[in-house]
Amino acid sequence: MPEGKNRTRDFGNIYRLIYEKKQCSRQQIAEELSISLPTITHNLALLKDDGLIYTSGTFSSTGGRKANIFRCVPDARYALGIDITQNHLSIVLINLNLDIIDSERMRCPFEDTSLYYDNLQEKVEQFLNKQSLDRDKLLGIGISLPAIIESDQKTIFYATVISLLGNFYERISSCFIYPYLLFNDASSAGLAESWHSNSDKPMLYLSLSSSVGGAFMIGGKTFPGTHSHSSEFGHMCIVPHGKRCYCGCYGCLDAYCSAKVLSDFTGGNLMEFFKELSSGNPGYRRVFDEYLDYLAIAVNNLRMCYDCDVIIGGTVGSFMSDYIKDLRQKAITLNPFEKSGDYILCCHYRTEASAVGAAAHYIDQFIEEM
Ligand SMILES: [Zn+2]
Incomplete structure (x- = not known):
């Protein structure tokens, strides 16, 4: 949830409803959530202040005042996805709508060396630098790997396709200043396809x-x-x-x-x-x-x-x-x-599905915890 200013449960519920429905009027929110119109108006103003929603025209009306349409700002937050495979490295930046803002795929054979990790850090920084992006809006980095990951999303349980050590999460800690977690590549890709x-x-x-x-x-x-x-x-x-x-x-x-x-x-x-x-x-x-x-x-x-x-x-x-x-x-x-x-x-995605799905974890978390 955005900081300060007494954000209540209604704040999050209203945001999530607009996010799920794509667009809502005050009246629709009142009907779906059984919240009073003054409370809705108050929270919509807070959501606007936080840059999370915007007014996008009005619904057509058969009489009386036309109702404003509220939508979520897709670029209010971002997440980065990295897919590490045996021979390639893919990086994608997605917004709250899971739209791909930018992506890069390069040949970069994996090796468990400091040279590889330095290169990974450099590639991610270069990728972020070319985006006109407020870094405060970056929620985190999801890293997809051909490995079975424990439910803590940090510990590698099984990996033979590329030789990852169990403490891979710790080994890459110096690469990123943002929160990051590890995800199984196929699960991430499936999630991306399902959401799409x-x-x-x-x-x-x-x-x-x-x-x-x-x-x-x-x-x-x-x-x-x-x-x-x-x-x-x-x-x-x-x-x-x-x-x-x-x-x-x-x-x-x-x-x-x-x-x-x-x-x-x-x-x-x-x-x-x-x-x-x-x-x-x-x-x-x-x-x-x-x-x-x-x-x-x-x-x-x-x-x-x-x-x-x-x-x-x-x-x-x-x-x-x-x-x-x-x-x-x-x-x-x-x-x-x-x-x-x-x-x-x-499948809908060609090569980016795993990276998108890994990044989507942070989008999902943001929406859920709002
Ligand atoms: Zn087998």
């Missing part, structure tokens, strides 16, 4: 990047499971005694559907793989067909378990729009109940 869909319906996100992960969202939040380890779809066994996975087990989905399965054919360049595929290269078509066969098994299993939309995301997801029909067709043939594969959808 603006729906409270259950939704499942399958992340197909250099590793395979996912998230199950319900009510706009990720379902963490008992130990914050839920939705590790990459380690579901889809082929008993199958290919060896990096986790040490055999037949995991990761071994069949990570982005590497495709990009290994084009020297690690996934875009190049899809270029070849779209140009009709028969060898690549065969590889991709087999890839989709395994993906369809996984997607169908997930549909059986969760009975909700499945979003195909991660780096592979960002190239899937031309092939989603093929995947749907393969998934339908495995399912005795479904007549349509329309529940399988392409």
Whole structure:
């Protein structure tokens, strides 16, 4: 909550209502929250003083005085998201509407060295310096990682895709002067997609990047499971005694559907793989067909378990729009109940989803704690 001046619970409730509804009149607020009009007027003035809302014209009226429309100021606060992967670093700045103000993605192979951390600090500072941004409005930095993070959002429980030590949070403490927390990359991306869909319906996100992960969202939040380890779809066994996975087990989905399965054919360049595929290269078509066969098994299993939309995301997801029909067709043939594969959808974000989702934590917290 903004400082001082006797902000009450009504102040926060009114703000949250305008935020959720996108726009409200005094009368709508009175009806939804059962608060007296003088109290509403008082709090709207405080919200305006704090730069959190503005008047945006009037609603059309069939008679009498037209009602003012109140909206939230999207740029009243910002959050920064950083996505650290094996070979890249992505930085995004988002506002309260989760709009991407600016983003950057650069090749920057991860290594656990002071040189890397110095470089990270420098890149973030350079990125912030080029924004015309009041730094006091920056709520915090969400850092997305290919790792399982404990519920304190600081301790790394499991990480093998990149070699992160359990005390990574402490190791990067000198990089930032802003609050920061760590988030699982797939959960963050799922959250970003769920918020973008603006729906409270259950939704499942399958992340197909250099590793395979996912998230199950319900009510706009990720379902963490008992130990914050839920939705590790990459380690579901889809082929008993199958290919060896990096986790040490055999037949995991990761071994069949990570982005590497495709990009290994084009020297690690996934875009190049899809270029070849779209140009009709028969060898690549065969590889991709087999890839989709395994993906369809996984997607169908997930549909059986969760009975909700499945979003195909991660780096592979960002190239899937031309092939989603093929995947749907393969998934339908495995399912005795479904007549349509329309529940399988392409992701909205291309490469920024994880960083956006990690940053969104601070936006969510700001709204909730208002
Ligand atoms: Zn595995």
